[in-house]
Amino acid sequence: MRDQVAELARTDLALARRIYELLFLVRRAEDYIIKHYHEDEMKTPMHMSMGQEAIPVGVCAALGEKADIYSSYRSHAPFLAKTSDVEGFFAELYGRAEGVGGGKGGSMHLANIDRGHMCSTAIVASGIPVAVGTAFANMRLGTGRMTATFFGDGAVDEGNFWESLNAACVMRIPLLFVCEDNGLAVHTGKRQRHGYRSIAEVVRGFDCIVAEDSSNDAQRIHDIAAGAIARCRAERRPAFLLFECYRYLEHVGINPDFDAGYRDKRDYEAYLAKDCIALQRRRLLAGGATDAEIKALEGAIDQRVRAAVERAKQAALPEAGQLFHGIFHETD
Amino acid sequence: MRDQVAELARTDLALARRIYELLFLVRRAEDYIIKHYHEDEMKTPMHMSMGQEAIPVGVCAALGEKADIYSSYRSHAPFLAKTSDVEGFFAELYGRAEGVGGGKGGSMHLANIDRGHMCSTAIVASGIPVAVGTAFANMRLGTGRMTATFFGDGAVDEGNFWESLNAACVMRIPLLFVCEDNGLAVHTGKRQRHGYRSIAEVVRGFDCIVAEDSSNDAQRIHDIAAGAIARCRAERRPAFLLFECYRYLEHVGINPDFDAGYRDKRDYEAYLAKDCIALQRRRLLAGGATDAEIKALEGAIDQRVRAAVERAKQAALPEAGQLFHGIFHETD
Amino acid sequence: MRRISYCDALNEAMAQEMERDPTVFVYGIGVPDHKKIFGTTAGLLERFGPERCLDTPLAEDTMTGFGLGAAVRGLRPIHIHIRVDFLLLAMNQLVNMVSTFTYGTNGRAKVPMVIRAVVGRGWGQGYQHSKSLHSFFAHIPGLKVVLPTTPRDAKGLLTAAIRDDAPVVCIEHRWLYWAEDDVPQEPFAIPIGEGQVLRRGKDVTVVATSWMNVEALRAAQILARHGIELEIVDPRTISPFDESLVLESLAKTGRLVVADNDWVSCGFGAEVVARAAERAHAALKAPVRRIGFQFTPCPTVRALENEFYPNARTIVDTVCDMLGRAPIDTSGEDFYSHERRFKGPF
Amino acid sequence: MRRISYCDALNEAMAQEMERDPTVFVYGIGVPDHKKIFGTTAGLLERFGPERCLDTPLAEDTMTGFGLGAAVRGLRPIHIHIRVDFLLLAMNQLVNMVSTFTYGTNGRAKVPMVIRAVVGRGWGQGYQHSKSLHSFFAHIPGLKVVLPTTPRDAKGLLTAAIRDDAPVVCIEHRWLYWAEDDVPQEPFAIPIGEGQVLRRGKDVTVVATSWMNVEALRAAQILARHGIELEIVDPRTISPFDESLVLESLAKTGRLVVADNDWVSCGFGAEVVARAAERAHAALKAPVRRIGFQFTPCPTVRALENEFYPNARTIVDTVCDMLGRAPIDTSGEDFYSHERRFKGPF
Ligand SMILES: Cc1ncc(C[n+]2csc(CCOP(=O)(O)OP(=O)(O)O)c2C)c(N)n1
Numbered sequence A, B: 001m002r003d004q005v006a007e008l009a010r011t012d013l014a015l016a017r018r019i020y021e022l023l024f025l026v027r028r029a030e031d032y033i034i035k036h037y038h039e040d041e042m043k044t045p046m047h048m049s050m051g052q053e054a055i056p057v058g059v060c061a062a063l064g065e066k067a068d069i070y071s072s073y074r075s076h077a078p079f080l081a082k083t084s085d086v087e088g089f090f091a092e093l094y095g096r097a098e099g100v101g102g103g104k105g106g107s108m109h110l111a112n113i114d115r116g117h118m119c120s121t122a123i124v125a126s127g128i129p130v131a132v133g134t135a136f137a138n139m140r141l142g143t144g145r146m147t148a149t150f151f152g153d154g155a156v157d158e159g160n161f162w163e164s165l166n167a168a169c170v171m172r173i174p175l176l177f178v179c180e181d182n183g184l185a186v187h188t189g190k191r192q193r194h195g196y197r198s199i200a201e202v203v204r205g206f207d208c209i210v211a212e213d214s215s216n217d218a219q220r221i222h223d224i225a226a227g228a229i230a231r232c233r234a235e236r237r238p239a240f241l242l243f244e245c246y247r248y249l250e251h252v253g254i255n256p257d258f259d260a261g262y263r264d265k266r267d268y269e270a271y272l273a274k275d276c277i278a279l280q281r282r283r284l285l286a287g288g289a290t291d292a293e294i295k296a297l298e299g300a301i302d303q304r305v306r307a308a309v310e311r312a313k314q315a316a317l318p319e320a321g322q323l324f325h326g327i328f329h330e331t332d
Numbered sequence C, D: 001m002r003r004i005s006y007c008d009a010l011n012e013a014m015a016q017e018m019e020r021d022p023t024v025f026v027y028g029i030g031v032p033d034h035k036k037i038f039g040t041t042a043g044l045l046e047r048f049g050p051e052r053c054l055d056t057p058l059a060e061d062t063m064t065g066f067g068l069g070a071a072v073r074g075l076r077p078i079h080i081h082i083r084v085d086f087l088l089l090a091m092n093q094l095v096n097m098v099s100t101f102t103y104g105t106n107g108r109a110k111v112p113m114v115i116r117a118v119v120g121r122g123w124g125q126g127y128q129h130s131k132s133l134h135s136f137f138a139h140i141p142g143l144k145v146v147l148p149t150t151p152r153d154a155k156g157l158l159t160a161a162i163r164d165d166a167p168v169v170c171i172e173h174r175w176l177y178w179a180e181d182d183v184p185q186e187p188f189a190i191p192i193g194e195g196q197v198l199r200r201g202k203d204v205t206v207v208a209t210s211w212m213n214v215e216a217l218r219a220a221q222i223l224a225r226h227g228i229e230l231e232i233v234d235p236r237t238i239s240p241f242d243e244s245l246v247l248e249s250l251a252k253t254g255r256l257v258v259a260d261n262d263w264v265s266c267g268f269g270a271e272v273v274a275r276a277a278e279r280a281h282a283a284l285k286a287p288v289r290r291i292g293f294q295f296t297p298c299p300t301v302r303a304l305e306n307e308f309y310p311n312a313r314t315i316v317d318t319v320c321d322m323l324g325r326a327p328i329d330t331s332g333e334d335f336y337s338h339e340r341r342f343k344g345p346f
């Protein structure tokens, strides 16, 4: 009995550590983007995940490797949380031949289909229907892979969101609809875009599982997602998960923009107090990890990210003629 | 006091008669279509309103003349209920130069903008957004005109429905969304298309007025619509009205299709028992109108419809070159 | 060989490929209902079950994305639209997502999906049920576009489309559905990108698409009686468009008429002419001509429809004018009218 | 006359028309926010209030239908998209509804609406933020399509579009926003449908659209130093397309290069070539040439973008080749690079 408890605690600590690693990886990767962006070598518009990492990390930790996800142009956190492929990531941001898209995609179009990050898209809401189809294929072919789609509170304005939600519900397709609700579409608040009080309330009218959370706590989000995944599988229907969050930086680019007038810096400060990375670090400490252990782990991740950046900077650009490669699948 | 009651009764009877006239006009017009269609002179695909007349008639009676409406390809009842322009109607079905669209539109594209039937469309749900814009213009310009849009339970599958509902709610635009719920999109039932139990229930999550009714009673529908219109104006927001109904004939064409296997004739028979025209006729009789009076009224309408058909048959086809007229508005 | 109709040829292609490959499935609005998409999906529900022959909600953009998502994870969807006009609701997924997905993975992802869309015409279809739109699809890299004319091509090209690992749009003219022809029983694929000479002739090259080939063949019969021999080239695939047959033909005839089943402005007809102007300039003995829809929305009434659509008579007149010959009196000629077969509705 | 930028010219056209006519309003995603659609809507919220300068939910198809519905009942909407790619979500309303509404009323209804759409390019926009799509709109009867190149044209054509009772799509290249030029202060309209000769020359006619005119002018400078004189024709309006300037120019030069800011397949370049082949066949002394995007999705990385987009160098090379002249060494030449002005993001 005691052993079991100890085992449980170990498992939880292992999970907490895994979540922290992912959170730290994403944050640190974006730290490096901020550090190097001014060098003007990453010529791709950056929509930073900073502040919103808890959602993709919590959900992807619950999904595990055998899963497929779709994300929007705000793709850094979902991509890294799902694939951990920080090397392919930076190579792509630098537009190198060895980038996940061979330099064709950049920040808005990250794809590593082997590791289940299927694509990210620059057209709001347009990955959602595609996720429905992938979830359908995963169900039909019995691959055992779960599917999830990440999108913002702006995406729910679009017809594609409603059509997809309806299709997944009526076709009884296990799929996580994950809404990263930062309250903004570019600079426009929900009040000017949503003809309802709460999207979760509306979605409750559909035949799906609905959960909401505003904790910004990756581990809690993990638990909610894990519960939803189990129910999706058991009940053979989709789940809609609404998570509140806060975008630390401007809509696109690496700078804060609290001087722009459309939002209040105090909201930022309130969120900073519950920053998901700091929160998870406290949890690790409370769970028995030592500061030294955590620092070692952080150091290793930092090393890896730094190396990925260095490598990407040195890597070759696509050769002439590569423009014409890959329009259609080529059997090799 | 007594006088007031008598006045009230007279008003009600006048309203009941007006509603009956419209119902009878629509039904009789379609009777004539059925009678003449085999002659193959009306070369336009007919989506018959038969069985569903109570909804457009009830709503249009409540809207009155100073209003604008949009309808789908199942346009006969909305067009006639709004405009009473049976002459322009048949001329258009016969493709004559004097038809409301000069023969360009046919049954699926009826428009008489002077009388507030703005257009009907053959692309499901595509009139809904346009109605939102017209309602916005009517509000902004203070024309005093109310706006309504008619569509089926298939149209609510489409993103355009959701986007329009959301836009009207968030922009606080007085507009009636009128769903003619016959349970079918062509031959496909709601179960295979709707990922929710009740569309009204979902729409209640939006910031709008919602009403439902399954009476198939035009007068009751009138009252519901009148109430909704008053509230829309007072509260400056839209209303969603869901009315159950039954399509007597095949999806497109003039024949019954109970042998096709996708629906049960017994449902039809149940509906026939509450046929909206018979029901309103009984109400007139109960309200004090005599059978002779009603017959006279029916005779007059029959005459008018017959004359419209005759006239259309004789009328001229568009002249050569008319093809190029009216692509753009031409100032006359 | 047996003769079967274009409609049955499409049906047979799907049935045989579904038999051969369990990942193939068909879906779309009304696909399994008793009308069976004008007959082309007949028997599929019964043979392959509701899991592989699915009805869907009305949601064109989303259900296109759905096909993409299914295709990249191992299925081979065939999405069917009873009118090509409905693809206007799906242009976002088709152009922004479907056509670029493979490129975004640097060629790694397969996107084996087929979109079948029927072109309506005549009998009061009107301006929202009668477009062609194939030039839209051919304008976009990353999509393949086929327009089979004959029953044999219908089977062979649809089979090739289903087997292709790229997204293929298949445009089918409603009036061709009744055409009958020899079609091999066994499964076969016609390579996407190869045109076909439908008639040999020395005087004028007519490049025609889809139904316009039928009109061109009729025109050729009439003109032949007046000593004028048309060569008719059916590209069959307009993207990729293998121009070589056209250029070969022009080397012989020196005269080009393009008869496209669409508006001419920025249409596929313009593309064919541009290829000729770029690569067969010296061979051209006379200005090229384009035939297509009048530049108006499609009207409903027959009288105006007749002005809107080109037909064999238009081709005859154009060719005579091009050759500087007196107009041929075609008043005694029998022209195709679908009304003999097709008395609405739809 | 004052010099103002293309961006300010667009802004001035809208402000002056909103001043003149209280039914004019602007709307779209982000239209009133502090970024002001790259500056083009600056001041409109402040001057005309939130009732005439509106933000909207993300819903392109619906908000296009919204504009149509407002237009037919007395308002004059201007709908703005920061990327033309987003219009792919609105093709249904635009093509099925907007372009046909007047026709369906047999000419009675006015549809005075304007759609402004920005064409993004370069700096990693990638394949979902860099299309042009003007040939799609020009393929459809019932729409007018303008592509202003100069600041003067931006003001004059946008003013004309706002005053027009038909739907007008206005395509604006992002790189032109910084161009400065003499522009009259008072309101004025340039008739829709009239092209403009941007440079006179006797050797080769270059028909260019939008940004490609800037590249063509640069190419002309270089070529002039080598004794080759380009005549540059900017159609400005591609639907309706007044071909007469092109034909006049060809009568003189006998040589045609079309430089379009789009893919060539079934593009507007094909249309220009087709008009020339139909109507100036005898004048053409050499095969025509088309210049446009490579037939691939637009890549993100600069190295590939440079291969994807044509520029002045492409035009120089094409012209030399066409004239049978040795290639000009342009390695010392200074070509435009937007990076001098535009260091992302967006
Ligand atoms: C269909 C479409 N319309 C408009 C845009 C322009 N745009 C880019 S991001 C964005 C806001 C999206 O907000 P949300 O979905 O909440 O995502 P967030 O940026 O907050 O993560 C808009 C309007 C777009 N990319 N795609």
Ligand SMILES: Cc1ncc(C[n+]2csc(CCOP(=O)(O)OP(=O)(O)O)c2C)c(N)n1
Pocket: B074, B122, B123, B124, B125, B151, B152, B153, B154, B155, B156, B180, B182, B184, B185, B186, B251, C029, C058, C060, C086, C089
């Ligand atoms: C966008 C679009 N998709 C598909 C169709 C084909 N279609 C015509 S009517 C119809 C069913 C619509 O059902 P509903 O809205 O309930 O109207 P009803 O016919 O029942 O009045 C369909 C799918 C179409 N016209 N438009």
Ligand SMILES: [Mg+2]
Pocket: A152, A153, A154, A180, A181, A182, A183, A184, A185, A186
């Ligand atoms: Mg957001």
Ligand SMILES: [Mg+2]
Pocket: B152, B153, B154, B180, B181, B182, B183, B184, B185, B186
């Ligand atoms: Mg219905």
